[in-house]
Amino acid sequence: xxxxxxxxASDGSLRPAELVAKAASLGLGYIALxxxxxxxxxxxxxxxxRQYPELTLLPGVExxxxxxxxxxxxxxxxxxxxxxxxxxxxxxxxDSREGRGERMVARLNALGVNITWERVKExxxxxxVGRPHIALAMLENGYIEKFEDAFHGYIEQGxxxxxxxxxxxxxxAVRLIAAAGGLPVLAHxxxxxxxxxxxxxxxxxxxxxxxVYYHENTPEDTEAMLALAARHGLIATGGxxxxxxxxxxxxxxxxxxxxxxAERLISLHDSSNRPRRSV
Numbered sequence: 001x002x003x004x005x006x007x008x009a010s011d012g013s014l015r016p017a018e019l020v021a022k023a024a025s026l027g028l029g030y031i032a033l034x035x036x037x038x039x040x041x042x043x044x045x046x047x048x049x050r051q052y053p054e055l056t057l058l059p060g061v062e063x064x065x066x067x068x069x070x071x072x073x074x075x076x077x078x079x080x081x082x083x084x085x086x087x088x089x090x091x092x093x094x095d096s097r098e099g100r101g102e103r104m105v106a107r108l109n110a111l112g113v114n115i116t117w118e119r120v121k122e123x124x125x126x127x128x129v130g131r132p133h134i135a136l137a138m139l140e141n142g143y144i145e146k147f148e149d150a151f152h153g154y155i156e157q158g159x160x161x162x163x164x165x166x167x168x169x170x171x172x173a174v175r176l177i178a179a180a181g182g183l184p185v186l187a188h189x190x191x192x193x194x195x196x197x198x199x200x201x202x203x204x205x206x207x208x209x210x211x212v213y214y215h216e217n218t219p220e221d222t223e224a225m226l227a228l229a230a231r232h233g234l235i236a237t238g239g240x241x242x243x244x245x246x247x248x249x250x251x252x253x254x255x256x257x258x259x260x261x262a263e264r265l266i267s268l269h270d271s272s273n274r275p276r277r278s279v
Contacts, residue, residue, distance in 0.1 A: 001030035001262050002253050003058060004075065004187065004211065004239025008125060009033075009041030010062075011132040013244025016045035019252075024052040026253045030262035032077060032239065034060035036130060037093045039081045058262065062187060063093075063173040070157050072170045072198060073187035075211065075237075076177035078269045086180035094128040096166035101129040103163035104155055108134070111160060113143050131155050132243070170198065171205040178206040181272075183265055185209035185237050190221050195228055203232055208268065213238025213257045215250025235268070237261040 006012035007019050014022065016033060023031045033045045042059045049057040060077045079086065105117045115137040123140075124133040135150030144150050154161045168176075174184040184207050189195040199210065212225040213236070229236040238257035240250035 001028055001257050001259055002239045002242065002255065003030065003032040003060070003077075003237050003257065003262060003265075004034050004062075004214075004241045005031055005252070006035055006062075006241070006243045006249070007033060007041045007045070008127055009038055010035035010127050011124075011130045011243060016041040017048035019242075020045050020048040020052065020055070020057065022252060024055050028055060028253050029259065030056045030058065032058035032060040032075075032262075034062040034075050034077075034239075036062050036064060036128075037090055037097065038128060039079060039087075039090070040126075042081055056262070056266075058265065061090075061177075061182075063168065063177070065168045065170045065173045067170065067192070069193055072192050074170055074173040074177065074202075075185040075187045075209075076173075076180070076182035077185065077265055079177065079180050079182040083180040086176060089176055092166060093168070098129050100163045100165035101131070101134060104131070104134055104161050107161040107163065108138070108154060111154070113138060113141075113154070113161070115141055115143070170202055174202050174205040174207050183208045183268060185211055185235070187211045188214045188216065188241065189225055189228070190214070190217060195225065199228060199232055199234070203234075207234065209235035209237045209261075209265065211238055212236040213255050213261075215240050215255045235261060235264045237265065 007014055007016040033041055035041050039061050049055055058077050061079055063074045065072050102117050105120060120129055120133050120137045123136050135147050138144050138150050139147055177184040188211055192198045210229040212229055226236055238255055240255045242252040243249040
C-alpha cells in the first residue's frame with residue numbers, strides 16, 4: 001500500500017490514471033492520491049481505479065503550510081471534493097502559488113539563472129506551478145546537476161530566489177480538512193524539526209494520524225514516530241511521497257506500510273456520517 005502519491009495534477013510525472021495503473025501492476029492493494037493543494041486529479045483516478053477491483057483508492061490532498069522554521073505539510077483523506085469553502089481555499093492557494101512562482105523566476109533571472117516563466121508553465125502543464133517545475137527548468141538548462149540542488153541553493157525557504165505565498169498555518173490546514181469532512185494526517189513529521197511539539201499543537205485542531213512510515217526515515221525515526229503516534233492516539237500511516245521516477249520522493253510502493261493504516265482510516269471514515277468516497 002502507498003498513501004502518499006502525486007500526479008500531474010500537481011507536481012508528479014504520471015497522469016492520475018497512469019499512476020493508478022502502475023500501482024495496480026505492482027500489486028498494491030491500497031493507494032491514496034494526495035496532490036499538492038488540489039483535488040483536480042481525483043475524478044480521473046477514481047474512474048481509473050474502477051478497472052482494478054483489487055485496488056482501493058483513498059481520495060486525498062496534501063496542503064502546504066508555513067511555520068517560523070519552514071514548511072509543514074498536512075495530508076487530508078476522504079475530503080468532500082464538493083465542499084465549496086474547501087474548493088475556494090484551494091483556488092486561493094493555487095493563485096498564490098503561481099504568483100510566487102513567477103516572482104521566483106524573476107529572482108533567478110536576476111541571479112543569472114536564465115529560465116523563462118513560459119517554459120516553467122509548459123513543464124507544469126495542467127498543474128498549478130510549483131517549485132519542482134522551476135527546479136526542472138533549471139535542470140533542463142544545465143544550471144544544476146541534480147533536481148535537489150535547486151532547493152538547497154536557490155529556492156528553498158530563505159534562499160536567494162525564494163518568494164513567499166499566501167500563508168496557511170498547520171492548525172488552519174487541519175481545521176480546513178476536518179471542516180470538509182476529511183481526516184487530517186501530519187505528513188513526514190521528522191521534517192518538521194519538532195515532531196512532538198507539532199503534534200501537540202495539532203491534536204486539539206483535529207489531527208487524527210501521523211505519517212510514521214516514510215521513505216526518508218531511518219529505522220530509528222520510524223520507531224520514534226510510531227511511539228509518538230501511540231502516545232497521542234493517532235493512526236500510524238505512511239507512504240512513499242512518489243512524484244515520478246526522475247524527481248524527488250520515494251519509489252511507488254517502496255515504503256513498507258502496514259495494511260492496518262488504510263484499514264483504520266477507512267474504518268474511522270465509515271464510522272462517521274459522511275458518505276464514503278473511496279473506490
